[in-house]
Amino acid sequence: MPKKNAFYAQSGGVTAVINASACGVIETARKHKSRIGKVYAGRNGIIGALREELIDTGKESRAAIHGLLTTPSGAFGSCRHKMKSIEENRAEYERLIEVFKAHNIGYFFYNGGGDSADTCLKVSQLSDAMGYPLQAIHVPKTIDNDLPLTDNCPGFGSVAKYVAVSTREAALDVASMCESSTKVFILEVMGRHAGWIAAAAGLAAEQEGDAPHIILFPEIAFSREKFLARVKRTVKENGFCVIVASEGAQYKDGTFLAESGLKDAFGHSQLGGLAPNLAQMIKDELGYKYHWAVADYLQRAARHIASQTDVDQAYAVGEAAVEMALAGKNAVMPCIVRGKGKRYRWSVGEAPLDKVANVEKMMPRNFITRDGFNITDAAREYLEPLIQGEAYPEYRKGMPKYVRLKNELVPKKLRKSFTV
Amino acid sequence: MPKKNAFYAQSGGVTAVINASACGVIETARKHKSRIGKVYAGRNGIIGALREELIDTGKESRAAIHGLLTTPSGAFGSCRHKMKSIEENRAEYERLIEVFKAHNIGYFFYNGGGDSADTCLKVSQLSDAMGYPLQAIHVPKTIDNDLPLTDNCPGFGSVAKYVAVSTREAALDVASMCESSTKVFILEVMGRHAGWIAAAAGLAAEQEGDAPHIILFPEIAFSREKFLARVKRTVKENGFCVIVASEGAQYKDGTFLAESGLKDAFGHSQLGGLAPNLAQMIKDELGYKYHWAVADYLQRAARHIASQTDVDQAYAVGEAAVEMALAGKNAVMPCIVRGKGKRYRWSVGEAPLDKVANVEKMMPRNFITRDGFNITDAAREYLEPLIQGEAYPEYRKGMPKYVRLKNELVPKKLRKSFTV
Known part of the structure; x- marks a missing residue:
């Protein structure tokens, strides 16, 4: 050959x-x-x-x-x-x-x-x-873990680990301050159509009642009323509320909670204003002091963890x-x-x-709790091995120490150039 | 005794x-x-x-x-x-x-x-x-590193490491995508009055021209014109531009680039909308595709790094x-x-x-480059040891594995309660 x-x-x-x-x-x-x-x-x-x-x-x-x-x-x-x-x-x-x-x-x-x-x-x-x-x-x-036929996608386990670790850490921060300061913390994570990344935040919880208290999945239609009621109840019972929201969270009619109006080359809407929108909603209705974070590229580039x-x-x-x-x-x-x-x-x-x-492989419904706000034991069993080590x-x-390659180009052989 | x-x-x-x-x-x-x-x-x-x-x-x-x-x-x-x-x-x-x-x-x-x-x-x-x-x-x-008399404040070195590492990682992400996608990335970090945390992002650069290309310090009055000109030049020369902005970045008259209108118990304004504001500014004037991240509590809770x-x-x-x-x-x-x-x-x-x-200990002027957009070698010399190990x-x-304490209270001895 x-x-x-x-x-x-x-x-x-x-x-x-x-x-x-x-x-x-x-x-x-x-x-x-x-x-x-x-x-x-x-x-x-x-x-x-x-x-x-x-x-x-x-x-x-x-x-x-x-x-x-x-x-x-x-x-x-x-x-x-x-x-x-x-x-x-x-x-x-x-x-x-x-x-x-x-x-x-x-x-x-x-x-x-x-x-x-x-x-x-x-x-x-x-x-x-x-x-x-x-x-x-x-x-x-x-990172989206949405390919079919494979049990999981390379790239997802690391973003999952980053999100789970960051959620656990930020939750400790909010817990220690909630008596006199921030009561609600929102972390916006990636995941346009599938809630796998947001789901991974659920691994931050060790015991019943641990953060994250609310996870918003694109797979579950967002209800402002139910959401606000759950935030209120959580703060009342727990002193604070940690929310992890998938950027793809959407209303029943398919409107994203945050659309910038821009589209990328694949025709996908460009998202990214979800966390501040949710924060505003909570402030207007419940008046709680809040903080929010948008991990954006940090989550998918976080090779350090x-x-x-x-x-x-x-x-x-x-x-x-x-x-x-x-x-x-x-x-x-x-x-x-x-x-x-x-x-x-x-x-x-x-x-x-x-x-x-x-x-596109979505989260199975049995990975999401009946109320739509958290992950089940089945999800945990699936996710946990992927963040090991x-x-x-x-x-x-x-x-x-990250490498920089020389990236030397091979001499061209074709006469025609091609505009992309 | x-x-x-x-x-x-x-x-x-x-x-x-x-x-x-x-x-x-x-x-x-x-x-x-x-x-x-x-x-x-x-x-x-x-x-x-x-x-x-x-x-x-x-x-x-x-x-x-x-x-x-x-x-x-x-x-x-x-x-x-x-x-x-x-x-x-x-x-x-x-x-x-x-x-x-x-x-x-x-x-x-x-x-x-x-x-x-x-x-x-x-x-x-x-x-x-x-x-x-x-x-x-x-x-x-x-984390703000703004106490006098001490060379640095415990808490700062870890947030500095987180911000420097995250900036290096996100910059690699933008670099690899900039040909056909995101051209400008903005990371908003803490630091209300002093730019120490934003300065630490400067440690992400190994060579001349490396990200971050622009750092916005509270110590340097923000000029929209100069900022946009620098973003444009950086994208033109480099293909992409990474900006790290201190939440305390402000105009000459002291107006913060992002004020939410809220104040905390110390009477400090609550900030947090800077990154989306900068992104909007860049989109409106230069039309570049952008992404932004707000690290918020993640940065100060990041014990993992x-x-x-x-x-x-x-x-x-x-x-x-x-x-x-x-x-x-x-x-x-x-x-x-x-x-x-x-x-x-x-x-x-x-x-x-x-x-x-x-x-409050501010950044010395000689830690900031003459153009106000980056850190000097003197700053690097000061900062580098603090993120070691x-x-x-x-x-x-x-x-x-983070500990949970029992936090058992001692029986009260005073009859009177006191409302705080």
Whole structure:
């Protein structure tokens, strides 16, 4: 079999461990130099392929590549460029294949969420239709934990740990001050359509009555009346109330509690004013002194408190992607399979991409308490293993040592440039 | 000398390491049982003394007290109750002395910031005037780092580390997405009057041009024009711009960039809408896609990423407070003294309370670059040692193990109750 090069790209919102998957892909490819030649990475994701801006990861030292294991965010750059359907934008797909051909790329590893799984599948189909041999493997990544078929998504465990730890810590703060100061604390977390991240805050509670007292999920229609009644009751009984709200929390009619009116490249509404809105509601109706925090990027970049389980799984799916490619697979995604039995065990399985693309996995209803304000024991059992272990990075001068890659581009081979 | 009891109270906003000072006080007092009897702690700070709600720390195990070293926030409760001047509220001061007398309290350890130093001094003066022998020692604590005479304040080093680490991490996130998505990221941090916390974000930069690109200090009058010009230039040159803004950032006329209109018990304005305001400004004028985060309580409760130096110093001032009391001192505060020489060394010194109370230490002008948007090498030299070392707590089931105390109250001895 002639030796082919590989192309790896990061897609969509980055995570604390997406680079661990990159590390898994590159380190594993390097072990198979007889079959895989160069590993190129897209500069800023798939845009890099379209523009023929390919990073030669071969220029990076072994230590630098290994450092990706403990470096958050996308070391090669990621992007929010959505490839439309083949009918709508055939030119982009053909350009991709053209670039792949020019650089003798036979393996395509696409590291992202649902949208990228869809793109990966289409690229696989088109290359097949065009008679260009390409193995397209999707490497799962999303903090939102909303991909189907995999037990969980690499990226989620670390944000879950960050949110659970931060909630426990902030709750101690509010508890110690509530007698004469703040009575209500609101933490806004990510999760546009699925409440997985907000749910993870529930792990902060050790005993009945512990914070968080209220979790707002996108899956449960928001009722202002019920919410305010619960806040009031909690403050009365407990002295204070800690609320963790998913940015995707919405009214019955689908209106988000906070819409900025902006949309991103995928056509998703840009959110982010939920916490101050809730605070205002509480102040107006109940008059409590409040504080609110919006974790935003801090939560998904927080490599300093990453889950060891998450890091291990992120690496493993990268590694498995290369192994699947070497085994001749195409249009598949390595996924996490949870073992049966009380003790948590996991292994890497394989999911066909046509079953993954464009399906969002919501929180099962039995993970949310009947009143809609908290998580059940079933949710806790599912979530707890995912935050196990502290995968601390190394520190230098009091700060985490994160790698910077050289990111040297390969000389272009195509005459035509392509505007994205 | 007859054996006296001690009273310890936590005051004002809590920190990641105020309990480490409590640990220092209690463990040291326990070593001197021949001189110090019980150590009582105020339930919810000084309010606990006024209400005669005294927690008997003797009921807590050695392990529980030692666990305070790694537990954030105020384990006995804190409060924002400000004692006014003796003339305005003599009754409160007299009540304090009455409670101290009733419980044979001869040592008063007050753990707080500038306002508490003032209260501590007044209590010392009044007890003297009333002929009641009391040694009042102030134990410094404030994330704001604004106390005079001490090189730095316990509590600051940990929030500084959190802010520096979070800024470095979020900046990697923005860098990896900026080609097709977010161009401007704003992190709002605490610091009402002094920009120390925002300054600490400057430690995130390793090289010229690294994030944060703009720091907004309360010490530097905000100019909308200069700010927007700098944001624009940074995005143009660098692709993205990371801004860290102190909640106390203000215009030349003293108007805060974000005032909610509320005031707390000390009469300070309640802030917190700065980041969204800045984001709006940038969107309106420059049209960049933005994200913003407000760390709020997360930053001061973040024991999971506490600075080892900070924990050590917090413990040391608690320990020194007891030693000073045993040495017969009164109306003093243990402070941190920085050694001379290139290698960072520190020791505990002693500051008279009348020089500490009601003085705010601002950032020296030479710690801020001439353009007002960043920190200088002098600031870096000062700040860097304070975030050294990672004082990780223990974990259980993926979550930090923080102690819960029993907080058993001592039976009341006074007939009269007192309303605070």
